[in-house]
Amino acid sequence: MKYENIQMAYFIRRDNRFICHCQLINNKKIVTVHVKNTGRGKEILITGALVALNYQPSPKRKTAYDLVAVKKETMWINIDSQxxxxxxxxxxxxxxxxxxxxxxxxxxxxxxxxxxxxxxxxxxxxxxxxxxxxxxxxxxxxxxxxxxxxxxxxxxxxxxxxxxxxxxxxxxxxxxxxxxxxxxxxxxxxxxxxxxxxxxxxxxxxxxxxxxxxxxxxxxxxxxxxxxxxxxxxxxxxxxxxxxxx
Known part of the structure; x- marks a missing residue:
């Protein structure tokens, strides 16, 4: 499974099961992100964590980004439930x-x-x-x-x-x-x-x-x-x- 348009960011906060906010590394922009996992993930979704966002803009979407992976210490954890x-x-x-x-x-x-x-x-x-x-x-x-x-x-x-x-x-x-x-x-x-x-x-x-x-x-x-x-x-x-x- 490959993601075609990954952008790196830092995790800021999670509003609910589906939505979080992250800061893109390349331009420092704060973006609203869809969390592709309804689990709690409290041990990895912490402020400042390095995350991978899949950029998928569409008029049908409320957000242009999906959070698909989080780095925990030296290991990447994919959280894409699909x-x-x-x-x-x-x-x-x-x-x-x-x-x-x-x-x-x-x-x-x-x-x-x-x-x-x-x-x-x-x-x-x-x-x-x-x-x-x-x-x-x-x-x-x-x-x-x-x-x-x-x-x-x-x-x-x-x-x-x-x-x-x-x-x-x-x-x-x-x-x-x-x-x-x-x-x-x-x-x-x-x-x-x-x-x-x-x-x-x-x-x-x-x-x-x-x-x-x-x-x-x-x-x-x-x-x-x-x-x-x-x-x-x-x-x-x-x-x-x-x-x-x-």
């Missing part, structure tokens, strides 16, 4: 992302397929007739090379995990695929303290047969490249950097 689905789709098609225990060769891969009361991101069919639902989640929260999801409570995420378990029990292969939007990570986990019910639902679903995968990315301001699979450990005791800051 990116994980594309990386997952391309990664599965190319074979870089492997779905464990999914039999045969991939025959087709569709986006946004409804099952029950949920619309899952991807639906795969193999040449053996096996069918799989894949729900893709972006992961942007990090502390000491541990990645965690979510960084804010998610009703939608909880619903998807429960529905994946229903799909698995009905004979479908079911996966949660985390696209880790940064590179330096030793393992991924669920942020139990943020949403204990979600962690419980993951434990139940995984015990039943739903599989959880995580792949990290090489990130710079202009480009994000899927890198490799990283371990997922549901029981790892993640320490929230936002809680430390508070």
């Amino acid at each position: 990116l994980p689905n594309q990386l997952a789709y391309d990664g599965i098609l190319s074979g870089k992302i492997v779905l464990p225990h999914f039999p045969g060769q991939l025959l087709s891969l569709k986006r946004e397929v409804t099952y029950g009361n949920s619309k899952f991101d991807l639906f795969a069919i193999s040449d053996t007739g096996a069918k799989a639902f894949i729900e893709v989640k972006g992961m942007t929260l990090e502390n000491k090379e541990i990645g965690a999801f979510p960084d804010a409570p998610t009703v939608r995420g909880l619903k998807h995990v429960n529905e994946l378990q229903v799909a698995y029990d009905a004979g479908y292969f079911s996966y949660v695929l985390f696209i880790v939007q940064f590179e330096k990570i030793r393992l991924a986990t669920i942020h139990n303290a943020m949403q204990p019910q979600l962690a419980t639902s993951f434990a139940t679903a995984m015990a039943d047969g739903v599989e959880v995968l995580a792949y990290n990315c090489k990130v710079d301001p202009q480009e994000v490249t899927l890198k490799k699979q990283v371990p997922f450990d549901l029981t790892y005791p993640f320490v929230d950097p936002n809680a430390l800051a508070d």
